[in-house]
Amino acid sequence: MSSDTELAKELGLFSALAIGAGTMIGAGIFVLPATAAAEVGPAAALAFVVAGFVALFTALSISELGTAFPKAGGGYYYINDALGPLFGSIAGWGNWLGLAFATAFYMIGFGSYAAIYLPLPSVFFLSGAQVAALAAALVFVAINYYGAKETGTVQVAIVAILIGVLAVFTVVGLFHFDASNLDPFFPAETGGYSALLPAAGLVFVTYLGFAEINTVAEEMKNPGRNLPLAVIGSLLFVIVLYGLVMLVVMGIDGYETVVEHDEQAVARLAEVILGGAGLALLTFGGLLATASSANASILASSRINFAMGRDRIISDWINEVHPKFATPYRSIVLTGALILLFILYGSVETLAKAGSVLHLIVYGLLNLALIVYRETDVARYDPDFTVPLYPVVPILGSVLSFALIFAMAPIEIVLSVLFVVFGAIWYALYARKHAESTSLVGEAIAPDAPAAADGAGAYRVVVPVANPETQGDLLRLAAASARAHAEVEGGEQATDDGDDEGGSVLPELVAVNVIEVPQQTSLEQKVHFEEERIERQRELLEGAREAAEGMDVAFRTRAMVGRNPGQAILSVVEEEGADQVVLGWRGFRQRREHVFGSTIDPILRDAPCDVTLVRLEDRAIGRLVALAGPGPHAPVAARRAAEFASIDGTTPALLNVQPEPTEDADPEFDPTERGLATIEHVAETAGLDPDEYESEVLIADDVEGAILDAVDAYDTVCVGVSETSAVRRILFGSIAKRVSRESDANVAMIRGPYESHRTIREAIAERLLR
Structure with a gap:
């Protein structure tokens, strides 16, 4: 990478919050309630909260690590850097495959919701939901392959819609809430209290989004402040949201009914309390949520592949960028193939547990990585945010992550052990020969942005x-x-x-x-x-x-x-x-x-x-004219005209056109004098001396037509933009727009600083609308 090339910091706090919340508010809350209820009964609501509580410790740790090293790859990068390529191999594969499992889970959830309204046929051994899931997965892989520009920018809108849908369901559901449906909270037939942690492990997959924020940390403005706020803020918000939604789900009817509705439970319960409109609303929400989560996970997986290839944990061949679409097409295709394979042979429960287990392994290691960074006192480790109560937080984060795995069924424990063995074998056979063999070495690939030049004033x-x-x-x-x-x-x-x-x-x-x-x-x-x-x-x-x-x-x-x-x-x-x-x-x-x-x-x-x-229509600046009207930017345009005129040593003209006086106008009124007064005011505001400009006043019935005719005599025209603050309406219907469209001269459109054209009310309104 070129040493003088910077990575742009474009993501603000709200966008980062949307990435985290948007990835979490997905298939989990729309698809897993029935599966969780089958595991632990009405206490499924508590299982979601417990899973979020476990994730919170890791969220604090990853926030510190992210402010120290805002890197592509997120959790994988920290583990590989701190613990070495052996654990980096385990974490990289865990992150990548975990996202592939989770995406397949999201897609089956998408298919289940699509089946509510669409007659989806079964094909061979595939259910209708799996057929729809395969088709949807192919679409999202194609979108990421071709690199649609809007895939990231719509995330804020999607999050807002999903929160609105779940808010409507929760508020209306509270009026149908029956506390007796929560009794017994831990049914004996589901295993009682002992079923809580396995259920929490199952639903842990719904909280993966908070860590995905770190995969875009390299692109975040002020990561020292915004990264921890986004990670912790989005997680806390989703924990509260999930807890309320699940409490309503379990309180509307008995948990047995929730189980019977299977993946469509939330939509079917919405139909009970809101009728057909509720079914349509929650079906739309479920489709949108699962699609959003799947797209975000495919996007994140390609960045993890890049980080692994960069560190030679896997072959860099996988990260080849498409010459036309500028996307890592090999990584996307390979990830897509895994997703399709998992859809073919996985159930909702299996895929959710697989995604949870692999990420719990990564999160456990990530907390250990934080301890290593702290205890080795490496000089380049200088986070802007530090976890409170160190080392209690990372120790609990690691212990609780591994504890959720070992609280699950024996098959999940065996699979997690086999996966760790696979990671170790991969390291021994491939990564050890190619990757750096030491830990806590190597400087960050992306250089810091150069500081602004010293020169106050x-x-x-x-x-x-x-x-x-x-x-x-x-x-x-x-x-x-x-x-x-x-x-x-x-x-x-x-x-x-x-x-x-x-x-x-x-x-x-x-x-x-x-x-x-x-x-x-x-x-x-x-x-x-x-x-x-x-x-x-x-x-x-x-x-x-x-x-x-x-x-x-x-x-x-x-x-x-x-x-x-x-x-x-x-x-x-x-x-x-x-x-x-x-x-x-x-x-x-x-x-x-x-x-x-x-x-x-x-x-x-x-x-x-x-x-x-x-x-610019011509290199020569030549004779200049600035429109000296009543707009707030006219003085700035006049000042700019004088500055540009210095190039060719000319004197700019300040032009003002006054309308012809009406028949009932004051006989003593002189439009020329008013025009000259306007020009003088504009020039004085611009800081121009009388010898730095010429005045030109025209009187005409058609003011705009006269301006357009007059500027034709000049080589360059400077004009202030409209007073309207909204970008979509700037210049709409204004003389500035006509000049820029119809004049053959060079045209400079000028807007002054904020203070000259926005009220406090407008500024607040625009900030809220971003």
Whole structure:
């Protein structure tokens, strides 16, 4: 991996919470209630809580490890690094196969819910639910193979819908709750109290999502804060949710009835309390939940494969990235084949237990890994979050994880032992010859992002570059703007050494390029297998560096790899504390979901600084005009016009068009004077002296038509965006939109910082809607 390539930090706290909760709120709560009730009766509700309580200890441990090493591979990485490749082999295979078992379980749950409304035929020895499960699994494997961009972005919406569905069921179910249905809480026929821990082991598979957050820790903003909040927060929320839902399930009718309904128990009970609408609602919820969990697990499994291949636990051949779709297609196909095999020969109970057992082995080892990191006092281990009550928490996490396995039936215990033996044999025959034989060695593959340049007070402009033909012109505009601000703020132009008699510092440009990676591919994996594209990125940024020579600005480059270029650029803007971001723009998109394009929209909406969007038709800046109207961004546009005019040594014009006075207007009213007053106010607000601009006032019946005719005489037009804060409505119906669409000149669309165009109410509303 290139030493100067950064992995973009794009995931916020809410997105990470959605990943964890979305993976957990799946087939478990929709499919397992009947199986759990058969194991322990009404105490199945308690079994879900106990399983969550056991998971909580591991959640605390993995939060500490994740803030120390936010790595692709999650739990596997920590075990391999701390305990060595022997235990890494066991953990890697356990994680991978455990996800494959869990995904097969989710898919059979999907088929069971699909069978409620669809006449699914049996084929040979396969039930209708298995046929539907196989078809659905093929679809999700194909989605991940082709790398659909939206597979990750819909997760928040799915979680919100599922929580809403379960909330409706729980609230309505409380009105039908009969406490007598919980008596006896531990029926003798199910084994009494002794059945609780085996049942908890069975349903443990429903909590696997909290650990999956760590597989995307490399992509998380502020992981020291957000990772533990996301891991622990999502787990606690789901524990409470599961406990309430299961209590309602067991209280609506006797547990025997729940068992009779089998995998469809929740939907059938919804039909009892809500009729046909309840059946439809919970069926939809069950289909959505199982599909969401399956997709997330397939996605996570490819990242675990990458981590294993990176450490040579398995052959790196499996991680080959598809040349067209940029996904780890071999890993996805192999994982898909295992899932199909497990669907063919596994039942809901068998698959759930297999998924639980393998993950319990991994979680037990993971807690031991934390103890090793702490006790060896390795210098590079510096977590931002530490577990409370150390070493009690990791010891209990390890002991309880293994205890759940040994509380299960003898067949599960034997299988877990055989799996550990398999992992040891794999290590002896393959991994020992290829992997590093020591533990707690090797530095992290992804370097830390370079810190922003030291230079308090320097005016800093971020310039995303992607086209070598236009990047020089963008940098030229950005440098002109940066120099103008440095001169105004410092009094004297700074030297390359940073200081001069005026005490100013050299303004700075930061050129950024982002390589986009699909959800199915680890960011590290993309860089690892895309050296050719990395080299093109390096050449592009080197070209930007050469273009910036002689511009009297400091210059840096940042090479990024991320899933969403817009969010990656936005993260750079925030990290750098940029004063402005200058972006190239090709023109309006036809797709209705984006105004300027999926890369530009989030920057225009969220960047806490000036945003300058430039469509260049000609390299010459020539004569400039800025529209000096009443909008909040007109002064920023005027300031930008003056800065850009310095390139060719011209003087910009500030244009204002006034409507023709109506017949009943005051005879003394002079629209020209009002226009000049407006221009003067815009210029004063922009900090322009009278000799830095020319005034042009037009009087016309058709204001917009007059503006469009007037700007045709200029080479470059600077215009502020609409006052409307919502990105979807920016420029809609505004003169700025018409200018950008109809003018043949260079067009710069300018938006000032947040404070100039959003009220507190708007800011809060937009934050809640993200």
